[in-house]
Amino acid sequence: MPNLSTFPVTAKWPAQHPDRLQLYSLPTPNGVKVSIMLEETGLPYEPHLVNFATHDQMSPEFLSLNPNNKIPAILDPHGPGDKPLALFETGAILIYLAEKTGLFLPQDAAGRYETIQWLMWQMGGIGPMFGQLGFFHKFAGKDYEDKRPRDRYVDESKRLLAVLDQRLSSRAWIMGDAYTIADIAVFPWVRNLVGFYEAGELVGFDDFANVKRVLAAFVARPAVVKGLAIPARA
Template identity: 80%
Template sequence: MALTHPITAKWPAQHPDRLQLYSLPTPNGVKVSIALEEMQLPYEAHLVSFERNEQFAPEFLALNPNNKIPAILDPHGPGGQPLALFESGAILIYLAEKTGQLLPRDAAARYETLQWLMWQMGGVGPMFGQLGFFHKFAGKDWEDKRPRERYAAESRRLLGVLEQRLAASEWIMGGDYTIADIAVFPWVRNLVGFYNAGLLVGWADFPQVQRALDAFVARPAVQRGLQIPA
């Protein structure tokens, strides 16, 4: 069934019975590859090259009209029917519910996990991303440094929220590693690694975040997922 979707004309599926991932190894992209590796769910990864503007290809837009990665095509979706899905947070929830992994079954704990997932999507991702833009990329062309300082201050605040949470727990949801961690820590890693913004946000003030980040990156599934798609 997956072969009937327009996206497979540009990215043919070698294993059409497996879940198809269309992505890049960016903080948002690796959320899904890491989750798939942690869950050991069979999948096939396809690189969507932004250098070639493939995110604007009609075939990709047929799957994600918002022209962003990641996106998936699951030939075995709800009711046994194919499911096309975009938005990393929605995909993480879907995969967790599909496999029964990395999302608590207890109702209260489930909603608390989703709360932290939404916190990443609404705060950490946008704020860290804007700070990276103004600190490392085109922001250097602005003489006015107020935008950079605004996003640096908000990033510091968000790291403080995470630091307080992790001061009393191993992971965001206590002893349980969940999709909330998979959503948050690729962005934290990017902030102090790729964006080189550690000094700007006062990284030394967040030892518990560093501790959890180290534990996250040390996981074999995370190490694999960070490289996918190659």
């Protein structure tokens, strides 16, 4: 049985199943990328809720796992060499899990790097831009009299949706017929933009027919349905 007691995070979130991969997360667009990936791969895992309401992400235990105080993070008791491995940053975690299982990342070098390219596009574009748009549209930013900051993110979000729509114009998924970590990274953010952020009309989401089609296919996947609710909120 793996011994995870040397990791301080396990003092705050004890592992009931230390032989399973430990997930520390919250069901946000970034958090569910990893829970969806875990559900899709079938890897045994144990989820732990990192509650922002009680500032769990700022606790010494969580910071010992991720000094950047962001969710999600994982602790795999069976990492390389069968030694425990701790990871944060969703892009790194998705690549790691894909390589660990041999799933959702092409095996050929060209396909692998093209998939990673779209994963990085989500991390550098879709995530930050949609998140800022959510702030200015739904949260505190909506009270700003000056709408130029909001409109900047609206315009950039529209541009990114157009890039994605064009990419999907002749493809079932971002990489073609194969569903990959690129889709797992991108579509939780698209779903959040038109759902939780209620910004669909603002960005003209109905104009992006290919994005709408693939989003519908994504949220219909059983593993996605499960992953979107993990970890369960308290």
